[in-house]
Amino acid sequence: MYLGIDLGTSEIKAVLLDGDNRPLASAGAALDVSRPRPGWAEQDPEDWWRAACAAVAKLREQxxxxxxxxxxxxxxxxxxxxxxxxxxxxxxxxxILWNDLRSVAECAELTAAAPRLHAVAGNLAMPGFTAPKLRWLARHEPEGFRAVATVLLPKDYLRLRLSGDKITDTSDASGTLWLDVGRRDWSEELLDAGGLSRRQMPRLVEGLAPAGRLSPAAAAAWGIARPPLIAGGAGDGAASAVGIGAIAPGDGFLSLGTSGVIFVVDDRFRPNPAQALHAFCHALPRRWSLMSVMLSAASCLRWFCRLAGVDEATLLTEIERLCPAELSAAPVFLPYLSGERTPHNDPFAPGAFWGLSQAHGRAALGYAVLEGVAFGMADGLDALRAAGAAPRALSLVGGGARSPFWAQLLADALDTEILTHQGGEACAALGAARLGWLADGGDLGVVCVKPSPRTLHAPDPARLQALQARLRHFRALYQARPPSLAETLI
Structure with a gap:
């Protein structure tokens, strides 16, 4: 048996996988995000630990x-x-989380301090990355910065609590701006530009490598007979790729979670920061990835449901009842509730509804939210295509994979086949369990099989044509937007 734990932003998910590659049980525990100031996003690591223990306790019951x-x-x-x-x-x-915007000024400073940043790290300096956060800390909380002995990534804090080891993997480390992504090692040059050193970094391993073992106390508390290995693991995108079987060059998937990601596997490190794309290490040796990222995806739907006082299932049912004329007359929604990465690299991009009238009900606005996220994904796919990454079909994973209507809308807006799979909403946790299996000696070809498709959503030519006019309007609205109020508050 193999246990996979995925520390998301809104939820921790846990999956038990057997030796026949079958998920036997799954569970989750919710998390909240603290926003003490506009543009800030924080979580207490102790809440992650409590949620992880709660999710595993549910597995133990099952x-x-x-x-x-x-x-x-x-x-x-x-x-x-x-x-x-x-x-x-x-x-x-x-x-300080991935969707925190406080370090905008520090991104420009880091770029100036490290002229080879883009070539070495493979990415633009953006507020979401780890390195600008530490520059912000050095300026605004200097005593705290001087006290920093170790910087860990979120999942690796759980590892510390489970085993006492300070270890991370190359895929997760790729998102710090301290990694030489081509060499898959910490960069002394980039660390020095941020006033840090290798001794403050965790030890690096590949995602499928053994990386510690559960302590006897943790194993006993979780109901595990003998302390098991802990794999190196992965950032959520690379873990989802392993869970969906995206391990060969050209394989790709679309993740519709709190954020939205299109992930394409490569066998070489080919950075393309000009398109605001991310070039990261994959969780597997000698594999890299190119990713487009939008900061608000399924979180836009959760946000609107809270405002409208409706649960997601009810709203989706109301949306599906809209006729084609009502869909065409719906408002246009810009999904930039936390700024945007690909293709704009604009931390101050604002969210907006445009074209509201008294004729619109919550179903029309709900549809606009789904469509706006799909259009943001279309922008990301266009950036990937311009960089030479053009997957013929995309597997859909993440919480948004539960909605067939949204899956078809994505197929129509992206003009790309969309595949859904059983268990796709917990794909990162499944990928984590598979990495545990590989660390235990599992064979890559046996472990990382592609799951059978549950449904295939092919683009509808009529809807594709209708959506293209709205997509042009969507893009024009972003270009014509006034300055965001958030820009004056951060």
Whole structure:
């Protein structure tokens, strides 16, 4: 048995996988994001630990014997977060998350201080990445910065609690701007530009490598008979790729979670920061990835449901009842609730509804939200195509994969076949479990098989044509937007 744990932004998911590649049980525990100031996003690492323990406790209720037989654990998690520890491994402050915007000025400073940043790290300096957060800390919380003995990424804080080891993997480390992504090692040059050193970094391993072992106390608390291995694990995108079987060059998937990602596998490091694309290490040796990222995807739907006082299932049912004329007359929604990465690299890009009238009800606005996210994904896919990455079909994973209507809308807006798979909403946790299996000696060809498609959504030519006019309007609205109020508040 193999246990996979995915530390997301809104939820921790846990999956138990057997030796026949079948998920036996899954569970989750919700998380909240603290926003103490406009543009800020933080979480308490202790909340991650409590949620992880709660999710595993639910697995224990479902399948106690299977959990007890766990041979290895894999970890996946939200990338870029800064978990800051002192010399006694105590957390110094709440973790600053991937969707935090406070370090805009520090991005420009880092780029100036490290002229080879783009070539070495493979990415533009953006506020979501880890390195600008530490520059912000040095300026605004200097005592805290001086006390930093170790910087961990979110999933690796869980590893520390489970085993006492300070280890990360190359895929997750790719999102720090401290990694030489081509060499798959920490860059002394980039660390020095941020006033840091290798001794403050965790040890690096590949995602499928053994990276510690559960302590006897943690194993006993979780109901596991013998302390299992812990795999290196992966950032959430690379873990989802392993979960969906995207391991060969050209394989790709679309993740519709809190953020939105289109991930394409490559066998070479080919950075393309001019398109605001991310070039990261994959979770597997000698594999890299090229990714487009939008900062708000399924989180836009959750946000609107809270405002409208409706649950997602009810809203989706109302949307599906809209006729074609109502869809064409819906408002246009810009999904930039946390700024945007690909293709704009604009932390101040604002969200907006345009074209509202008294004729619009919540279903029309809900449709606009789904469509706006699909259009943001279309922008990302265009950037990937311009960089030479053109997958013929995309597997759909993440929480948004639960909606057939949204899947078809994505196929129509992207003019690309969209495949859904059983269990796609927990793909990162499944990928983490598979990495645990590989660390335990599993064969790559056996472990990382592609799951059978549940549904195939082919583009509808009529809807594709209708959406193209709205997509042009969507793009024009971004170009014509006034300055965001957030720009004056951060």
């Amino acid at each position: 399948a106690p014997a299977a959990l007890a037989a766990t041979r290895a654990v894999g970890l996946s998690g939200q990338m870029h977060g800064a978990v800051l520890l002192d010399n006694r491994d105590r957390v110094l402050r709440p973790a």
